[in-house]
Amino acid sequence: MNSVRATLAFLCLTFTVAACDYKLAPLSQKEKQVVTELTAKLKARCVGRYLIDMPEDASEYGDAKILGVDITAKAMTEEAYRQEIEQREVVLKTVKDNYPRPVLYEVGPIHGKDTYYFIYRDAVIDSPATRYIEGYKWDRGYRFLLKIEASDYLHPNQTNDPIVKKFDVKNDVPAKTALVFSIMEKLSGRPKEEIPTEPGLCFAGGFLPGRATDDQFVNSGFRLANNRDVFFDVLVDTEPHGNTTLLQHADSPEGRWALKAMDAKVIRKGVVDLSGVKAEEWLFEGLKPGDGRGDSFSLSVHGTTSGPATPYLSLDMNTGGRLEIGGKFVSLETGSLSTGEAVALWDAVSRTVRLRPGSL
Template identity: 70%
Template sequence: MNRLRATLVFTCLIFTVAACDYKLAPLSQKEKQVVTELTANLKARCAGRYLIDMPEDASEYGYAKIQGVDVTAEAMTEEAYRQEIAQREATLKATKSIDAYPFLYVAGAARGENSYYFVHRGTVHDDPSRRNIEGYKWNQGYRFLLKFEAYDYMHPDQTDDPIVRKMDIKNNFPDKVDLVLGLLERLRGRPKEEIPTEPGLCFAGGFLPGKATDEQYVRGGYSLANHPDVFFTVSVDTASQGNMTLLQHADNPVTLDALKAMDANVIRKGAVELSGMRAEEWLFESLRPGDGRGDTFALSVNDSTSGPSSPYLSLGMKTGGQLEIQGKYVKFDRGTLSTGEAVALWDVVSRTVRIRSGAL
């Protein structure tokens, strides 16, 4: 028996179900109608520097982490934004340290219109070297909030501390506050329908113009209006992801043990060609949180070659399980889509992944 055949036989024996023989039944007319309705009106959505076509009514959420700075955007009126700034400033100014040093170090206008920032210690118990930077900006209907934790061991002077002596940089605050203020100046609001035509990074509610660089990470998701248990997730990252690909992970003994515990049925896995890019995908049906059953699908691009010019992308889709909806946990014994419907939807959406023209 050759090595490939032996490996396949071994893999099949690990599962308690006949995962390698799992076959999807042809879609019924009703299932075909469900898929047709879900895919009838797809719209391009921008994630990182990629585009993905999603059902038009899918809601979007997510955030970015750019050079270590956490960035979120929230739809908000300008009046609500100004009220939030005023309330935040009042709260920070009312907070008193438990020592002789200030709690709030800076409160004032940042760079550009409708921007503001604060620098404070975080909590009253934090060391006076702590510099929590909060940057705010309102632009085109969205409020941006940027957060970064810096330090300054020179004000007050703590350079005699043995640990501080060993530090090459004893005050990174000037560089980091400059980074946050620079990002604030460049960020602009972006509704989900807007697809930029210039180089830059998309995330939910926002856009950062500029060429691709290191340390740019975006995490986002899309939930379907009439199927609360069905959602897509996407991650885009310019950092190295290591040498293990999605398919290597799928065949890892630890993963196989986990699949066995989940009573999993592997539907499909293998290489996929996408608009000039090579991708890998892995689809399985299994027990989900809450003991119901559902589907877990994954696709990845540039697993082992990620960088600014070839950012890593991970697209996922899940159905079923136990979810928190409007503050209450709801258990789905099975997904609101059949596995056949879920695979058909996945096959349409996942094949639209492509680099946005001019994005890099």
């Protein structure tokens, strides 16, 4: 999972790095007013074990992956949560199947009325050994959904299969079920403005208390309320991210080749100091999907030194490109912010990145 995300991040970078310098003009009075309004109410937001100040009205979305368990949180009432559980159980009990039944192996509450789980096979094409463990929890106005894939080669018995014989564990369903239950018990709902004071991991709508460990990944996004094409993506990960820095990726032969194709222009690049932590940034303007133009800014912290005590952070800001309006994607000729306005907003937001006190 992490390697796929890293590859995608690399491709995004190499296809959006600048080919020549962009001459940034001083902001006009109108642009200064726009920036003042955008940055007047910045509020701290918790992402992973970091804090970053975002425009107060920015919407937040995202998910987490902890020890292989995918986790999402969604704001909803307790009544809506119970209806979702009931509907999910109906769906799983009525799935048609070509393999020996059951499709739904286990179902029931975990830790009281506000938790529930399912163990099932998802579709006809799944192997008889495939299992999906799905856990639900409602807490403080948020519904959590946890999911992980497991395998059971004992029911039905496939231990005579030459490939299965090589597996040290023939049935990891009990261990992974226990993992889901353990994480679920600790999770708590968290409004976006709430900043925890104890060690733990933040993601959109939720908080998982505990010390930093390996295999903790958070993906969060923030979209501006009145500039819908302007959004920030924040990735936080405790896994190693290789030996190549952001700027080294940008200066690679593949990157230089892509720059020309995109007619991209460098605004700024280099090393920046964030509360005593060295980071790298690369800002550029260029063609976006749909032939419009826009800005793409990136910042990386602990790019080659990531681990539980030094979580990797990637911050990206994008303007322009495609915007979904009324269920349809519209290609924008230019972004809603001028490049000067975008850089000023980036500087106001990106320089606030810091490790949350006591988070580790």
